[in-house]
Amino acid sequence: MQDNMRLSIFAEKKDKKLVYKPEKCIGCGTCVQACPKGNLSVGAVGAITRGLLDADFLEIKKSEECLVCGICAKVCPTGALELKQEGKSLTDMSYLFRAMKPTSVNENCVHCGLCEDICPRGCIEVTREISEDGHLKLVGKTHIDSDCCVHCGWCAAVCPVNAISVEKPFEGRWTKDENICQTCHTCVEVCPANAIFNKKAKSGERVEKISHRPDACIYCGACAVSCPVNAIDVRKTAILPDVEKKSVLEKKILEAPVPEALLRTYLETDENACLGCGNCVIVCPVNALNSHELAAGYLNDMDEKTLLEVKNGRISIVNQDCCGADGACALICPVDAIRLVKREVE
Incomplete structure (x- = not known):
């Protein structure tokens, strides 16, 4: 993977470079929390994950203001940010992803393939044949x-034989507000660890809108960053690996709320293609938060909508700035009459 990885130079100062590797980024915003200059931005994580926007999760606002201090790279749990000097990596045991023990498999492995089947990232490959x-x-x-x-x-x-060892990056706390959550599934699709899911309800059974698997969660915060209605709160309570100068990193990120997602998109509509069906208006989680009746399908009973409206049989946008960039509207539109377009970071 490393050889074919796309790299972006975020900032340069003298002989140092801050390098971003989009393929390794999970959109968690931990680096944004830690940046001493507030110079990094994350947003549109849901739309990008769903393939509705050709962009990277992370951007730098003003390259010339970056200190190239490397704090962002040190707290990144996946190594998506890296500091280089004269082309050589400066990563050492003061970097979380370097200090974290790699997930490993020992000689007890029976090559059954269960790990390959369950891995949410497709990171495991098992080759096997019958012994001769x-x-x-x-x-x-x-x-x-x-x-x-x-x-x-x-x-x-x-693993049926306990052959795999894993060290997690963080301990943390995950909470959601059931009354705010609109079950848009953005968090489910964004979560890199498959730690969020929808329970299957039996007939007549009432279940929570989304459910959490604490044992799978790495408390990265990507779900909270991507939630269009801010129904999820994730706090890191500890850095687990034995990172050098850990206390410096802990001061930056422990108990800190996830960064506010920057609105990096705007909605574009095609009135000629629009059928006026109103599906986008109903499915929009921002609209639904404002009116539970609207979410239940009562499109024409509500006088005002927060974000999207159908007027004279055509879609119209009430307030661009309310958009959560989850892309639910674009996903449901049968004629591609509404889409998310990238806007430049200011």
Whole structure:
């Protein structure tokens, strides 16, 4: 993965460079929390994850103001940011992703393939064949790609012989407001660890809108960053790996709220293509938060909508600035009459 990775030079100062690797970024915004200049921005995580916007999760606002101090790179749990000097990486044990023990598999592995099946990132490859030494067993190899692993622990949890070891980046606290959540599923799709899901309800059974798997969660905060109605709160309470100068990093990110997602998109509509069906108006979580009746499908019973409205049989935008950039409207439109377009970071 490393050889084919796309790199962006975020900032340069003398012989140092801050390098961004979009393929490794999970949109958690931990780096934004830590930046001493407030010079990094994250946003449109839902739209990008859903393939509705051709952009990277992270951007730098003013390259010339960056100190190239490397604090952002040191707190990144995946190594998506890296500091280089004269082309050589400066990463050492003061960097979280470097200090974190790689997810590893030992000789007890029976190559059953359960870890490969369950990995939410597709980081594990198992090759196996039937042993030819007369024993009833599988032989082969289990390879874990450290470049894409997020240390969620799914593989270790399902391994029948306890052959896999995982060290997580953070301990934390995950909460949601059931009354605010609009079940738009943005968090479910964004979560890199498959730690958020929708329970299947039996007939007549009432279940929570979204559910959380604490044992899989890495408390990165990507779900909270992407939530269009701010229904989720994630706080890191500890850095788990033995990072050098850990206290400096902890002061930056522990108990800090996730950064506010920058509005990096605007909605564009095609009135000629619009059918006036109103599906986008109903499915919009920002609209739905304002009116539960609207979310239930009562499109024409509400006089005012927060973000999207249908007037004279055509879609119209009430207030661009309210958009949560989740892309639910674009996903449901049958004729591509509404879409998210990238706007430049100011």
